[in-house]
Amino acid sequence: MSALLQLTGVTAFYGAIQALKGVDLVVNKGEIVTLIGSNGAGKSTLMMTICGNPRARNGQIVYDGEDITRLPTFEIMRRGLAQSPEGRRIFPRMSVHENLLMGAYGRPPAEASQDMEQVFTLFPRLKERMAQRGGTLSGGEQQMLAIGRALMSRPRLLLLDEPSLGLAPLVVKLIFGAIRELNRTTGLTVLLVEQNAFQALRLAHRGYVLVNGAITMAGPGAELLARPEIRAAYLEGAH
Amino acid sequence: MNNGAGVRVAYALQQIINGVTLGMIYGLIAVGYTMVYGIIGMINFAHGDIFMIGAFLSLMGLTVLSALGITSVPLALAITLIAACSIAALYGWSVERIAYRPLRGSFRMAPLISAIGMSIVLQNFVQVSQGARDLNLMPLIPGGLKVMEEDGFVVQLSWMQVAITITTLAMLGIFTWLVTKTPLGRSMRACEQDLKMATLLGIDTDRTISLTFVIGAALATVAGMMFLLYYGSINFYIGFSAGVKAFTAAVLGGVGSLPGAVLGGLAIGLIESLWSGYASVQYKNVAAFSVLVVVLIFMPSGLLGRADIEKV
Numbered sequence: 240m241s242a243l244l245q246l247t248g249v250t251a252f253y254g255a256i257q258a259l260k261g262v263d264l265v266v267n268k269g270e271i272v273t274l275i276g277s278n279g280a281g282k283s284t285l286m287m288t289i290c291g292n293p294r295a296r297n298g299q300i301v302y303d304g305e306d307i308t309r310l311p312t313f314e315i316m317r318r319g320l321a322q323s324p325e326g327r328r329i330f331p332r333m334s335v336h337e338n339l340l341m342g343a344y345g346r347p348p349a350e351a352s353q354d355m356e357q358v359f360t361l362f363p364r365l366k367e368r369m370a371q372r373g374g375t376l377s378g379g380e381q382q383m384l385a386i387g388r389a390l391m392s393r394p395r396l397l398l399l400d401e402p403s404l405g406l407a408p409l410v411v412k413l414i415f416g417a418i419r420e421l422n423r424t425t426g427l428t429v430l431l432v433e434q435n436a437f438q439a440l441r442l443a444h445r446g447y448v449l450v451n452g453a454i455t456m457a458g459p460g461a462e463l464l465a466r467p468e469i470r471a472a473y474l475e476g477a478h
Numbered sequence: 479m480n481n482g483a484g485v486r487v488a489y490a491l492q493q494i495i496n497g498v499t500l501g502m503i504y505g506l507i508a509v510g511y512t513m514v515y516g517i518i519g520m521i522n523f524a525h526g527d528i529f530m531i532g533a534f535l536s537l538m539g540l541t542v543l544s545a546l547g548i549t550s551v552p553l554a555l556a557i558t559l560i561a562a563c564s565i566a567a568l569y570g571w572s573v574e575r576i577a578y579r580p581l582r583g584s585f586r587m588a589p590l591i592s593a594i595g596m597s598i599v600l601q602n603f604v605q606v607s608q609g610a611r612d613l614n615l616m617p618l619i620p621g622g623l624k625v626m627e628e629d630g631f632v633v634q635l636s637w638m639q640v641a642i643t644i645t646t647l648a649m650l651g652i653f654t655w656l657v658t659k660t661p662l663g664r665s666m667r668a669c670e671q672d673l674k675m676a677t678l679l680g681i682d683t684d685r686t687i688s689l690t691f692v693i694g695a696a697l698a699t700v701a702g703m704m705f706l707l708y709y710g711s712i713n714f715y716i717g718f719s720a721g722v723k724a725f726t727a728a729v730l731g732g733v734g735s736l737p738g739a740v741l742g743g744l745a746i747g748l749i750e751s752l753w754s755g756y757a758s759v760q761y762k763n764v765a766a767f768s769v770l771v772v773v774l775i776f777m778p779s780g781l782l783g784r785a786d787i788e789k790v
Contacts, residue, residue: 290678292674292677292678311677311682312677312678313677313680313681313682313683316677316678316679316680317680322678324675324678328672328674328675328678330667330668330671330672330675331671332667332671333664333667333668333671337664340661340664341664341665341668341676341679342679344661344664344665344679344680344681345661345680388679392679392680
């Protein structure tokens with residue numbers, strides 16, 4: 240397997256606070272990789288650092304053989320990455336339709352409408368809400384919209400930040416099912432950040448554990464799931 | 479209807495025609511304010527001065543073309559409009575690049591303060607380079623329509639007034655379409671609603687913002703050219719008074735709303751003209767700005783603004 244994304248010794252700072260302390264991480268083509276860790280471990284920072292905001296201070300980020308460490312965010316994203324970010328960041332005063340179109344920014348309209356149909360197949364609820372303003376959607380619908388919008392760029396690497404946050408178990412199941420389905424049918428590569436470690440590790444091929452801005456453990460999802468220290472730290476009462 | 483009443487009606491009608499024309503000029507300037515506000519949530523106080531520069535560029539263009547012996551008025555106007563818009567667009571781009579972009583991400587008052595600084599710079603630049611006196615232009619679009627005549631009082635609708643109204647409404651239509659229906663317009667709104675997310679979608683936000691300033695400056699130049707052709711007299715200070723009135727119009731209409739900007743412009747134009755006609759010319763600005771105060775107190779989101787407006 241070849242690496243689609245490779246981080247080597249990546250550090251990042253928010254002001255004087257060091258949020259990432261030399262992260263090494265690999266995502267291979269066609270893999271679902273999950274990054275688990277507690278609140279404040281630096282998971283979202285890592286996702287944003289991959290996208291160049293904040294920029295990595297040290298280390299290197301290579302995407303598809305190209306060093307993207309110093310590229311501006313919009314240039315990185317145009318290379319086939321898409322992120323469904325922390326907090327979903329739906330455009331509140333745009334319709335669902337427009338939010339999805341924003342995901343297809345810069346791509347031909349014909350392709351965009353084709354992809355939109357696929358998103359609607361995945362999340363039929365979004366089609367019903369097409370004309371509704373993003374800000375008026377429920378949390379679960381916004382999450383579907385955020386993922387759908389990310390898919391609209393036809394990404395090769397999908398970065399999902401806490402897609403299960405604050406959602407009802409049924410919706411989480413739906414969304415995780417959709418991710419698995421996409422990975423299986425289209426070979427979409429996914430990097431998934433989750434607090435819901437049990438679900439994430441079951442879904443992912445491999446997992447990393449992030450503690451205080453550094454990777455402390457890595458391995459196949461099932462293997463991590465079986466480790467007692469993981470169970471103790473992240474899975475108590477989770478599912 | 480006796481004669482006295484007839485004249486009163488005619489007089490009122492003339493005031494309304496003049497007020498609408500004035501309002502259309504304010505409205506077009508206000509559209510520029512509101513577009514820039516709509517993308518970075520900031521009032522570009524230098525916008526009125528770009529309008530003034532647009533008027534000066536138009537005057538220069540027309541003077542140069544007439545010196546070159548171009549006598550066809552439509553041709554001269556078209557060439558001047560294109561040239562003036564292009565140069566003013568460069569001004570708009572530079573203003574953003576120099577005074578606002580370095581302050582992005584800074585505290586909210588910072589770009590407002592540098593906008594006021596930019597406004598002073600542009601005014602003084604024109605005052606020094608063009609002189610402080612009024613510069614005049616002969617009427618290029620003469621004539622008009624006699625709407626009615628009552629007891630010797632003729633109500634005139636000049637072709638210039640018709641042209642101003644049509645131009646503003648056309649610009650409003652074009653730019654409403656641009657903002658609501660095109661990819662550029664969507665990315666402009668995306669920048670306003672969530673700049674960080676916009677970059678995450680691959681939008682070059684700096685470029686989108688620059689483009690908005692370029693468009694805003696071109697709109698201001700169209701307004702400046704109309705002002706020049708309508709009043710036939712300009713000076714370095716017109717940007718301040720017209721700019722503040724247009725800002726009032728934008729607030730009245732609801733900052734961020736394009737139709738609101740023109741509606742607000744109409745309201746300010748009519749208030750000013752009717753106040754001048756019936757109360758006192760000296761206090762017309764007091765009337766116009768009292769509206770600003772009242773609106774800010776009782777209706778902060780304006781006529782067509784959205785209710786959740788938070789940043790001025």
